[in-house]
Every structure is written in structure tokens, then in C-alpha cells.
Amino acid sequence: MPAFSSRSGAVAAARPDGAQAVTAGAGIAPIPLRLERVSVSLGGPRCALCDVSLEIRAGEQVALIGPSGAGKTTALSVLAAALRPSEGRVLIDGDDPWRLSVPALRALRARLFLAPQVPPLPPRQRVVTSVLAGRLPRWSLAQAVRSLLAPSDAAAARDALARFSLQDKLWSRVDRLSGGERQRVSLARALMSQAGVFLIDEPLSALDPTLSLHTLEVLSQTAHERGATLVCSLHQVDLALERFPRVIGLRDGNVVFDRPPSRITGEDIARLYFNRDAGTVPGAPPSSDIEAAGAIRPGRCF
């Protein structure tokens, strides 16, 4: 594996393996991700992620689906170098983050963006500040302080918000926003960062079906424009199958399937979500053909 280290994050380079990598401006280099036999135990008796191997190419767009507690959030955290696996190896842009020095690890993290499911926004902060915080990794302390006093690039923050139809909330306080608005503000922060990988944990959990579709479209389009890799965990199976060229099904910390949606059957989905206690899967198609999988209506969440 060729060691490719542009730790400053400012160097855009054409990558031999980045087939889809549109080398965008603004210094975003597409970043491939790789998990090699990764296990994570979070203290419980079971592993949150059990011996998982994955390869995500630079610029690829992947959806992670699976029942609650399947390990989706853990997988995203590991891919974001935010959680050290108990076993196995993670390679981000060819580097094992956990072997890097602390400053080099921070520089690597600045090239990844992990958006947690619950928007991590301080309630008393203004939206403009929350969005501009996406720039922190590249700012000096002086710039950060200055922007706290007078927002340094309000126009960019407004543009990022406008992609989620929230431009009129630029000067509002976070605690005046609804849950869905907060979720989109945290996604606007993701756009503000110059990350080459977007790892987004359930971006649609507080959104209505129409907004979900629109939001997912913005994420996927932005990632495509920038040549950034996009990994999204979703509970909206229909949207995952409809919008992503590759869908990974996780259950009990294991990869159940990992293929394009055209090769995922209704039975695959039913098996993925089968709940012994609940007995049935709501709306699970009984047949195992592709049409049945397609028959899951938009807006239905598992």
C-alpha cells in the first residue's frame, strides 16, 4: 500500500486508486478507508463490532443499515479515528491512525468529519458560531478568538445553511431551533469543514420524509462535488437502497451483507431486522425478490 501522507491536508493530489475522485479545489484530497479484522468491545459481554473487514474506496458513497445496537455508530467512530479498536487495524488514507503521534493524528482527524447522531451543539451558542466551528481544525487560536467576537466568514456559514434551507437561522441561538433544524445545522458544519471523508450518523433521525430526501441529496451531491467519501448510517432502509450505490447491513457487530442495492433482496432486509422478541418485522415483504425490496414505500422507517 503506497504511503500517502499529506498531513497538512492542504495538498490535493490525483490518486491512482481514486477512480471516482474528482479532485476538487479547496485542497480536499479524497481518502480511502479500510478496516482489517476490527473488533471493538465497549466493556459489555458482547463485542460492539466483531471481526469486521471493510474497504471503502476514496470518493465512494456507502450506507450503513441495521437494527438498533447493530454497531453502526461504533463502525463510524472507528472509521473516523475517534475510537480505537480493541483488535485489528484501521487504515485511513493508508495510515494506521493509532500509530501516529498525537499532532499527526489530529491533522488526520481534521481531514475526516464525524457527525454524531445527536447534534453536538451547545444550546447557548449562535447558529453562525456552531457552523463556523467546522473551520476550527484549520484556524489558528487568534482566528478562532476573532471569529468568536465577530464571525469571520458569515457568508460561508449562510451558504452552508442555505443548502439545508436554514439561511434565515444564521443569527438564531441553537436552543431556539427544533430538533430537525439542529440536526441540519450540524450537517452545515460538516460542509464547512474541508474534510475528505464525511461519516454521518443517522442524519435523518429528526427529519420528515420530504426533508430526509432533500437532506440526503445535499449530502451526497456535496460529497460528490468535492470528491469526498461519504458513509452514512441510516434507519430509512428505502432511502439507503434508493440513494446509495453500496449498502452494508450490520447486525450484532457483524457485516451481514455488503453489496449494491440491486443485489439486496427483501429477504435480506427482513433477516437483517428480524427481532425475536417482537416476532415480526413491520412491513417485511414475505417474498425474496428484488421487487419486494423496492416495494418498501418511501418514508417507512424500521
Place this chain on the structure above:
Amino acid sequence: MNSAQATVRGSAAELRDPAWKTRVTLALLALVLLWPLLVASEFRPWHLLDAQSLSASGRFLASFVPPALGAEFLALVAQAAWTTVAIATAGLALAWLGAVPLTLLGTARLSQSAVGRPMRPLPALGRQAIRWLLIFLRSVPELVWALLFVRVVGLGPTAGVLAIALTYCGMLGKVYSEVLESTDPAASDALLRNGSPRLGAFLYGALPQASTELVSYTIFRWECAVRSSVIMGFVGGGGLGQQMDMSMKMLAGGEVATMLLVFMLLVALADRASRLLRDTLA
């Protein structure tokens, strides 16, 4: 019968609160420990109410009325109060200058090396060293620091300022760290995970959540500094304390009463300022 029904019919043991036993044990343990503490501290509240104590404290308090209100004395008190406020403010400002960097370095919340894994040994040791330094600074009473500094810089307010600076640096550093660590970690964690520098995560993640508590604690400490500057006045630190010492030695209860009223005024002022700032920041 499926497993869900089995759980519902499960024995009463499943419904017993697992925390109950621990709570009862801890409560009993607290009582058992409290008893020798009361004995050691000679806790005999009924002594307060016997005839001799009542008449002694009555005489002392009676001498407080009326408060001394002579123009000359009031001018003296005003000047002493100004010195006291100056000692407290300067001491607290110095303490703050020391406490802020120690907090930012010491709080585990802002650790870069601990993101996603246990903290590295070197940063952990560094943070422990800062904790020890803060313990050292605040465990020496400001009175002892003052007695020390009086020997170095001589009688006067400077000794009081330095004493407050050292002890309060230890207190502010400890409580600032704890306030930061008691806020919701999500905001600062998310920023650190995305590669923000430590101070960026502090300014954009932790500070907006902790600002009111930090301000209110700082003003409360200013209030405490006013009071402790009085104690240091008794050992030659200047200000109201020194005046009060003299008045007490002369058994001039009215003068003491006037100075106590000035204290109440200062504390009420601090209270008001704290309320105002909290409202502004909230």
C-alpha cells in the same frame, strides 16, 4: 410462551432496585462515621443556651448598637473598604491569571491524547502534577501565606494580595476544571474528534455551556476574597480587617457594627453583579 412473556412473569427479584442495598449501606456508614466526628469536634450545641453564654454574647451584641456614624470615622471606613476591595480584586485577578492556564492544561475534558482511547501516560502524569500543584496552593490557608509574605514584603496590602492570589489560584483551578468536566461532553468531544485544537474545542464547545457557572463561581470567590482580606488585616494586611482589629481591641462595638454593615453592602453588591452577568450570559 415466548421469551417476552417469560420476562413479564419473571420473579419479584427482577423488580428489586439493584441500587437499594448500596444506598442503605452508605447511609448507615455515614452515620457510624459521623458519631466520632461529633465527639472529636466537641459538638455540644446546648452550651450555647446556658445563662452565662447568653449574657456574655448579649453584652457583646448590645455594644454594637448604635453603629458608629461619625463623619471622620466613616471617611476612615470608606478608605479602608476601598483598600479591602482593591486587595480582593487584585488578588483574585492574579489568581485567575494563574488558574486559567492550569485549568486548560489540567482538565481531562480537553485532552487530545485521550480521544478514543485511554490517556497517554505522559499527559496523564502532567495532569496529575497540575492537580498536585493546585492542592498544594489551596491547602495552605491564605492566613499562613499572608504571615509568610508579611515577612518578605512587610506590613501592608501587598502581602494580602499575594496570599489571596496563591490560595485562590488553587481553588479556582480546581473548581473551573470540575465545572468544565460536569458539562455535557458532546460538544467539545465532537470538535476534538474532528481535529480541532484544544483551545478551539474549549472556546466553541465547553465554554458556551459552562460560562454562567464559571462567572458565578468567580464572583462568589471575589466575595470570599473580600472576607478573607479582612482576616489578613488582623495580621497586618491593611484594609477593613486592620481597622476592625483595632476597634475590637478598643471594645468599640459600634465601629465594628458599621464595618459589618459595609461588608453586607459589598456582599450584596457581588450578589447583584453575579445575577446581572448570569442573566446577560444565559
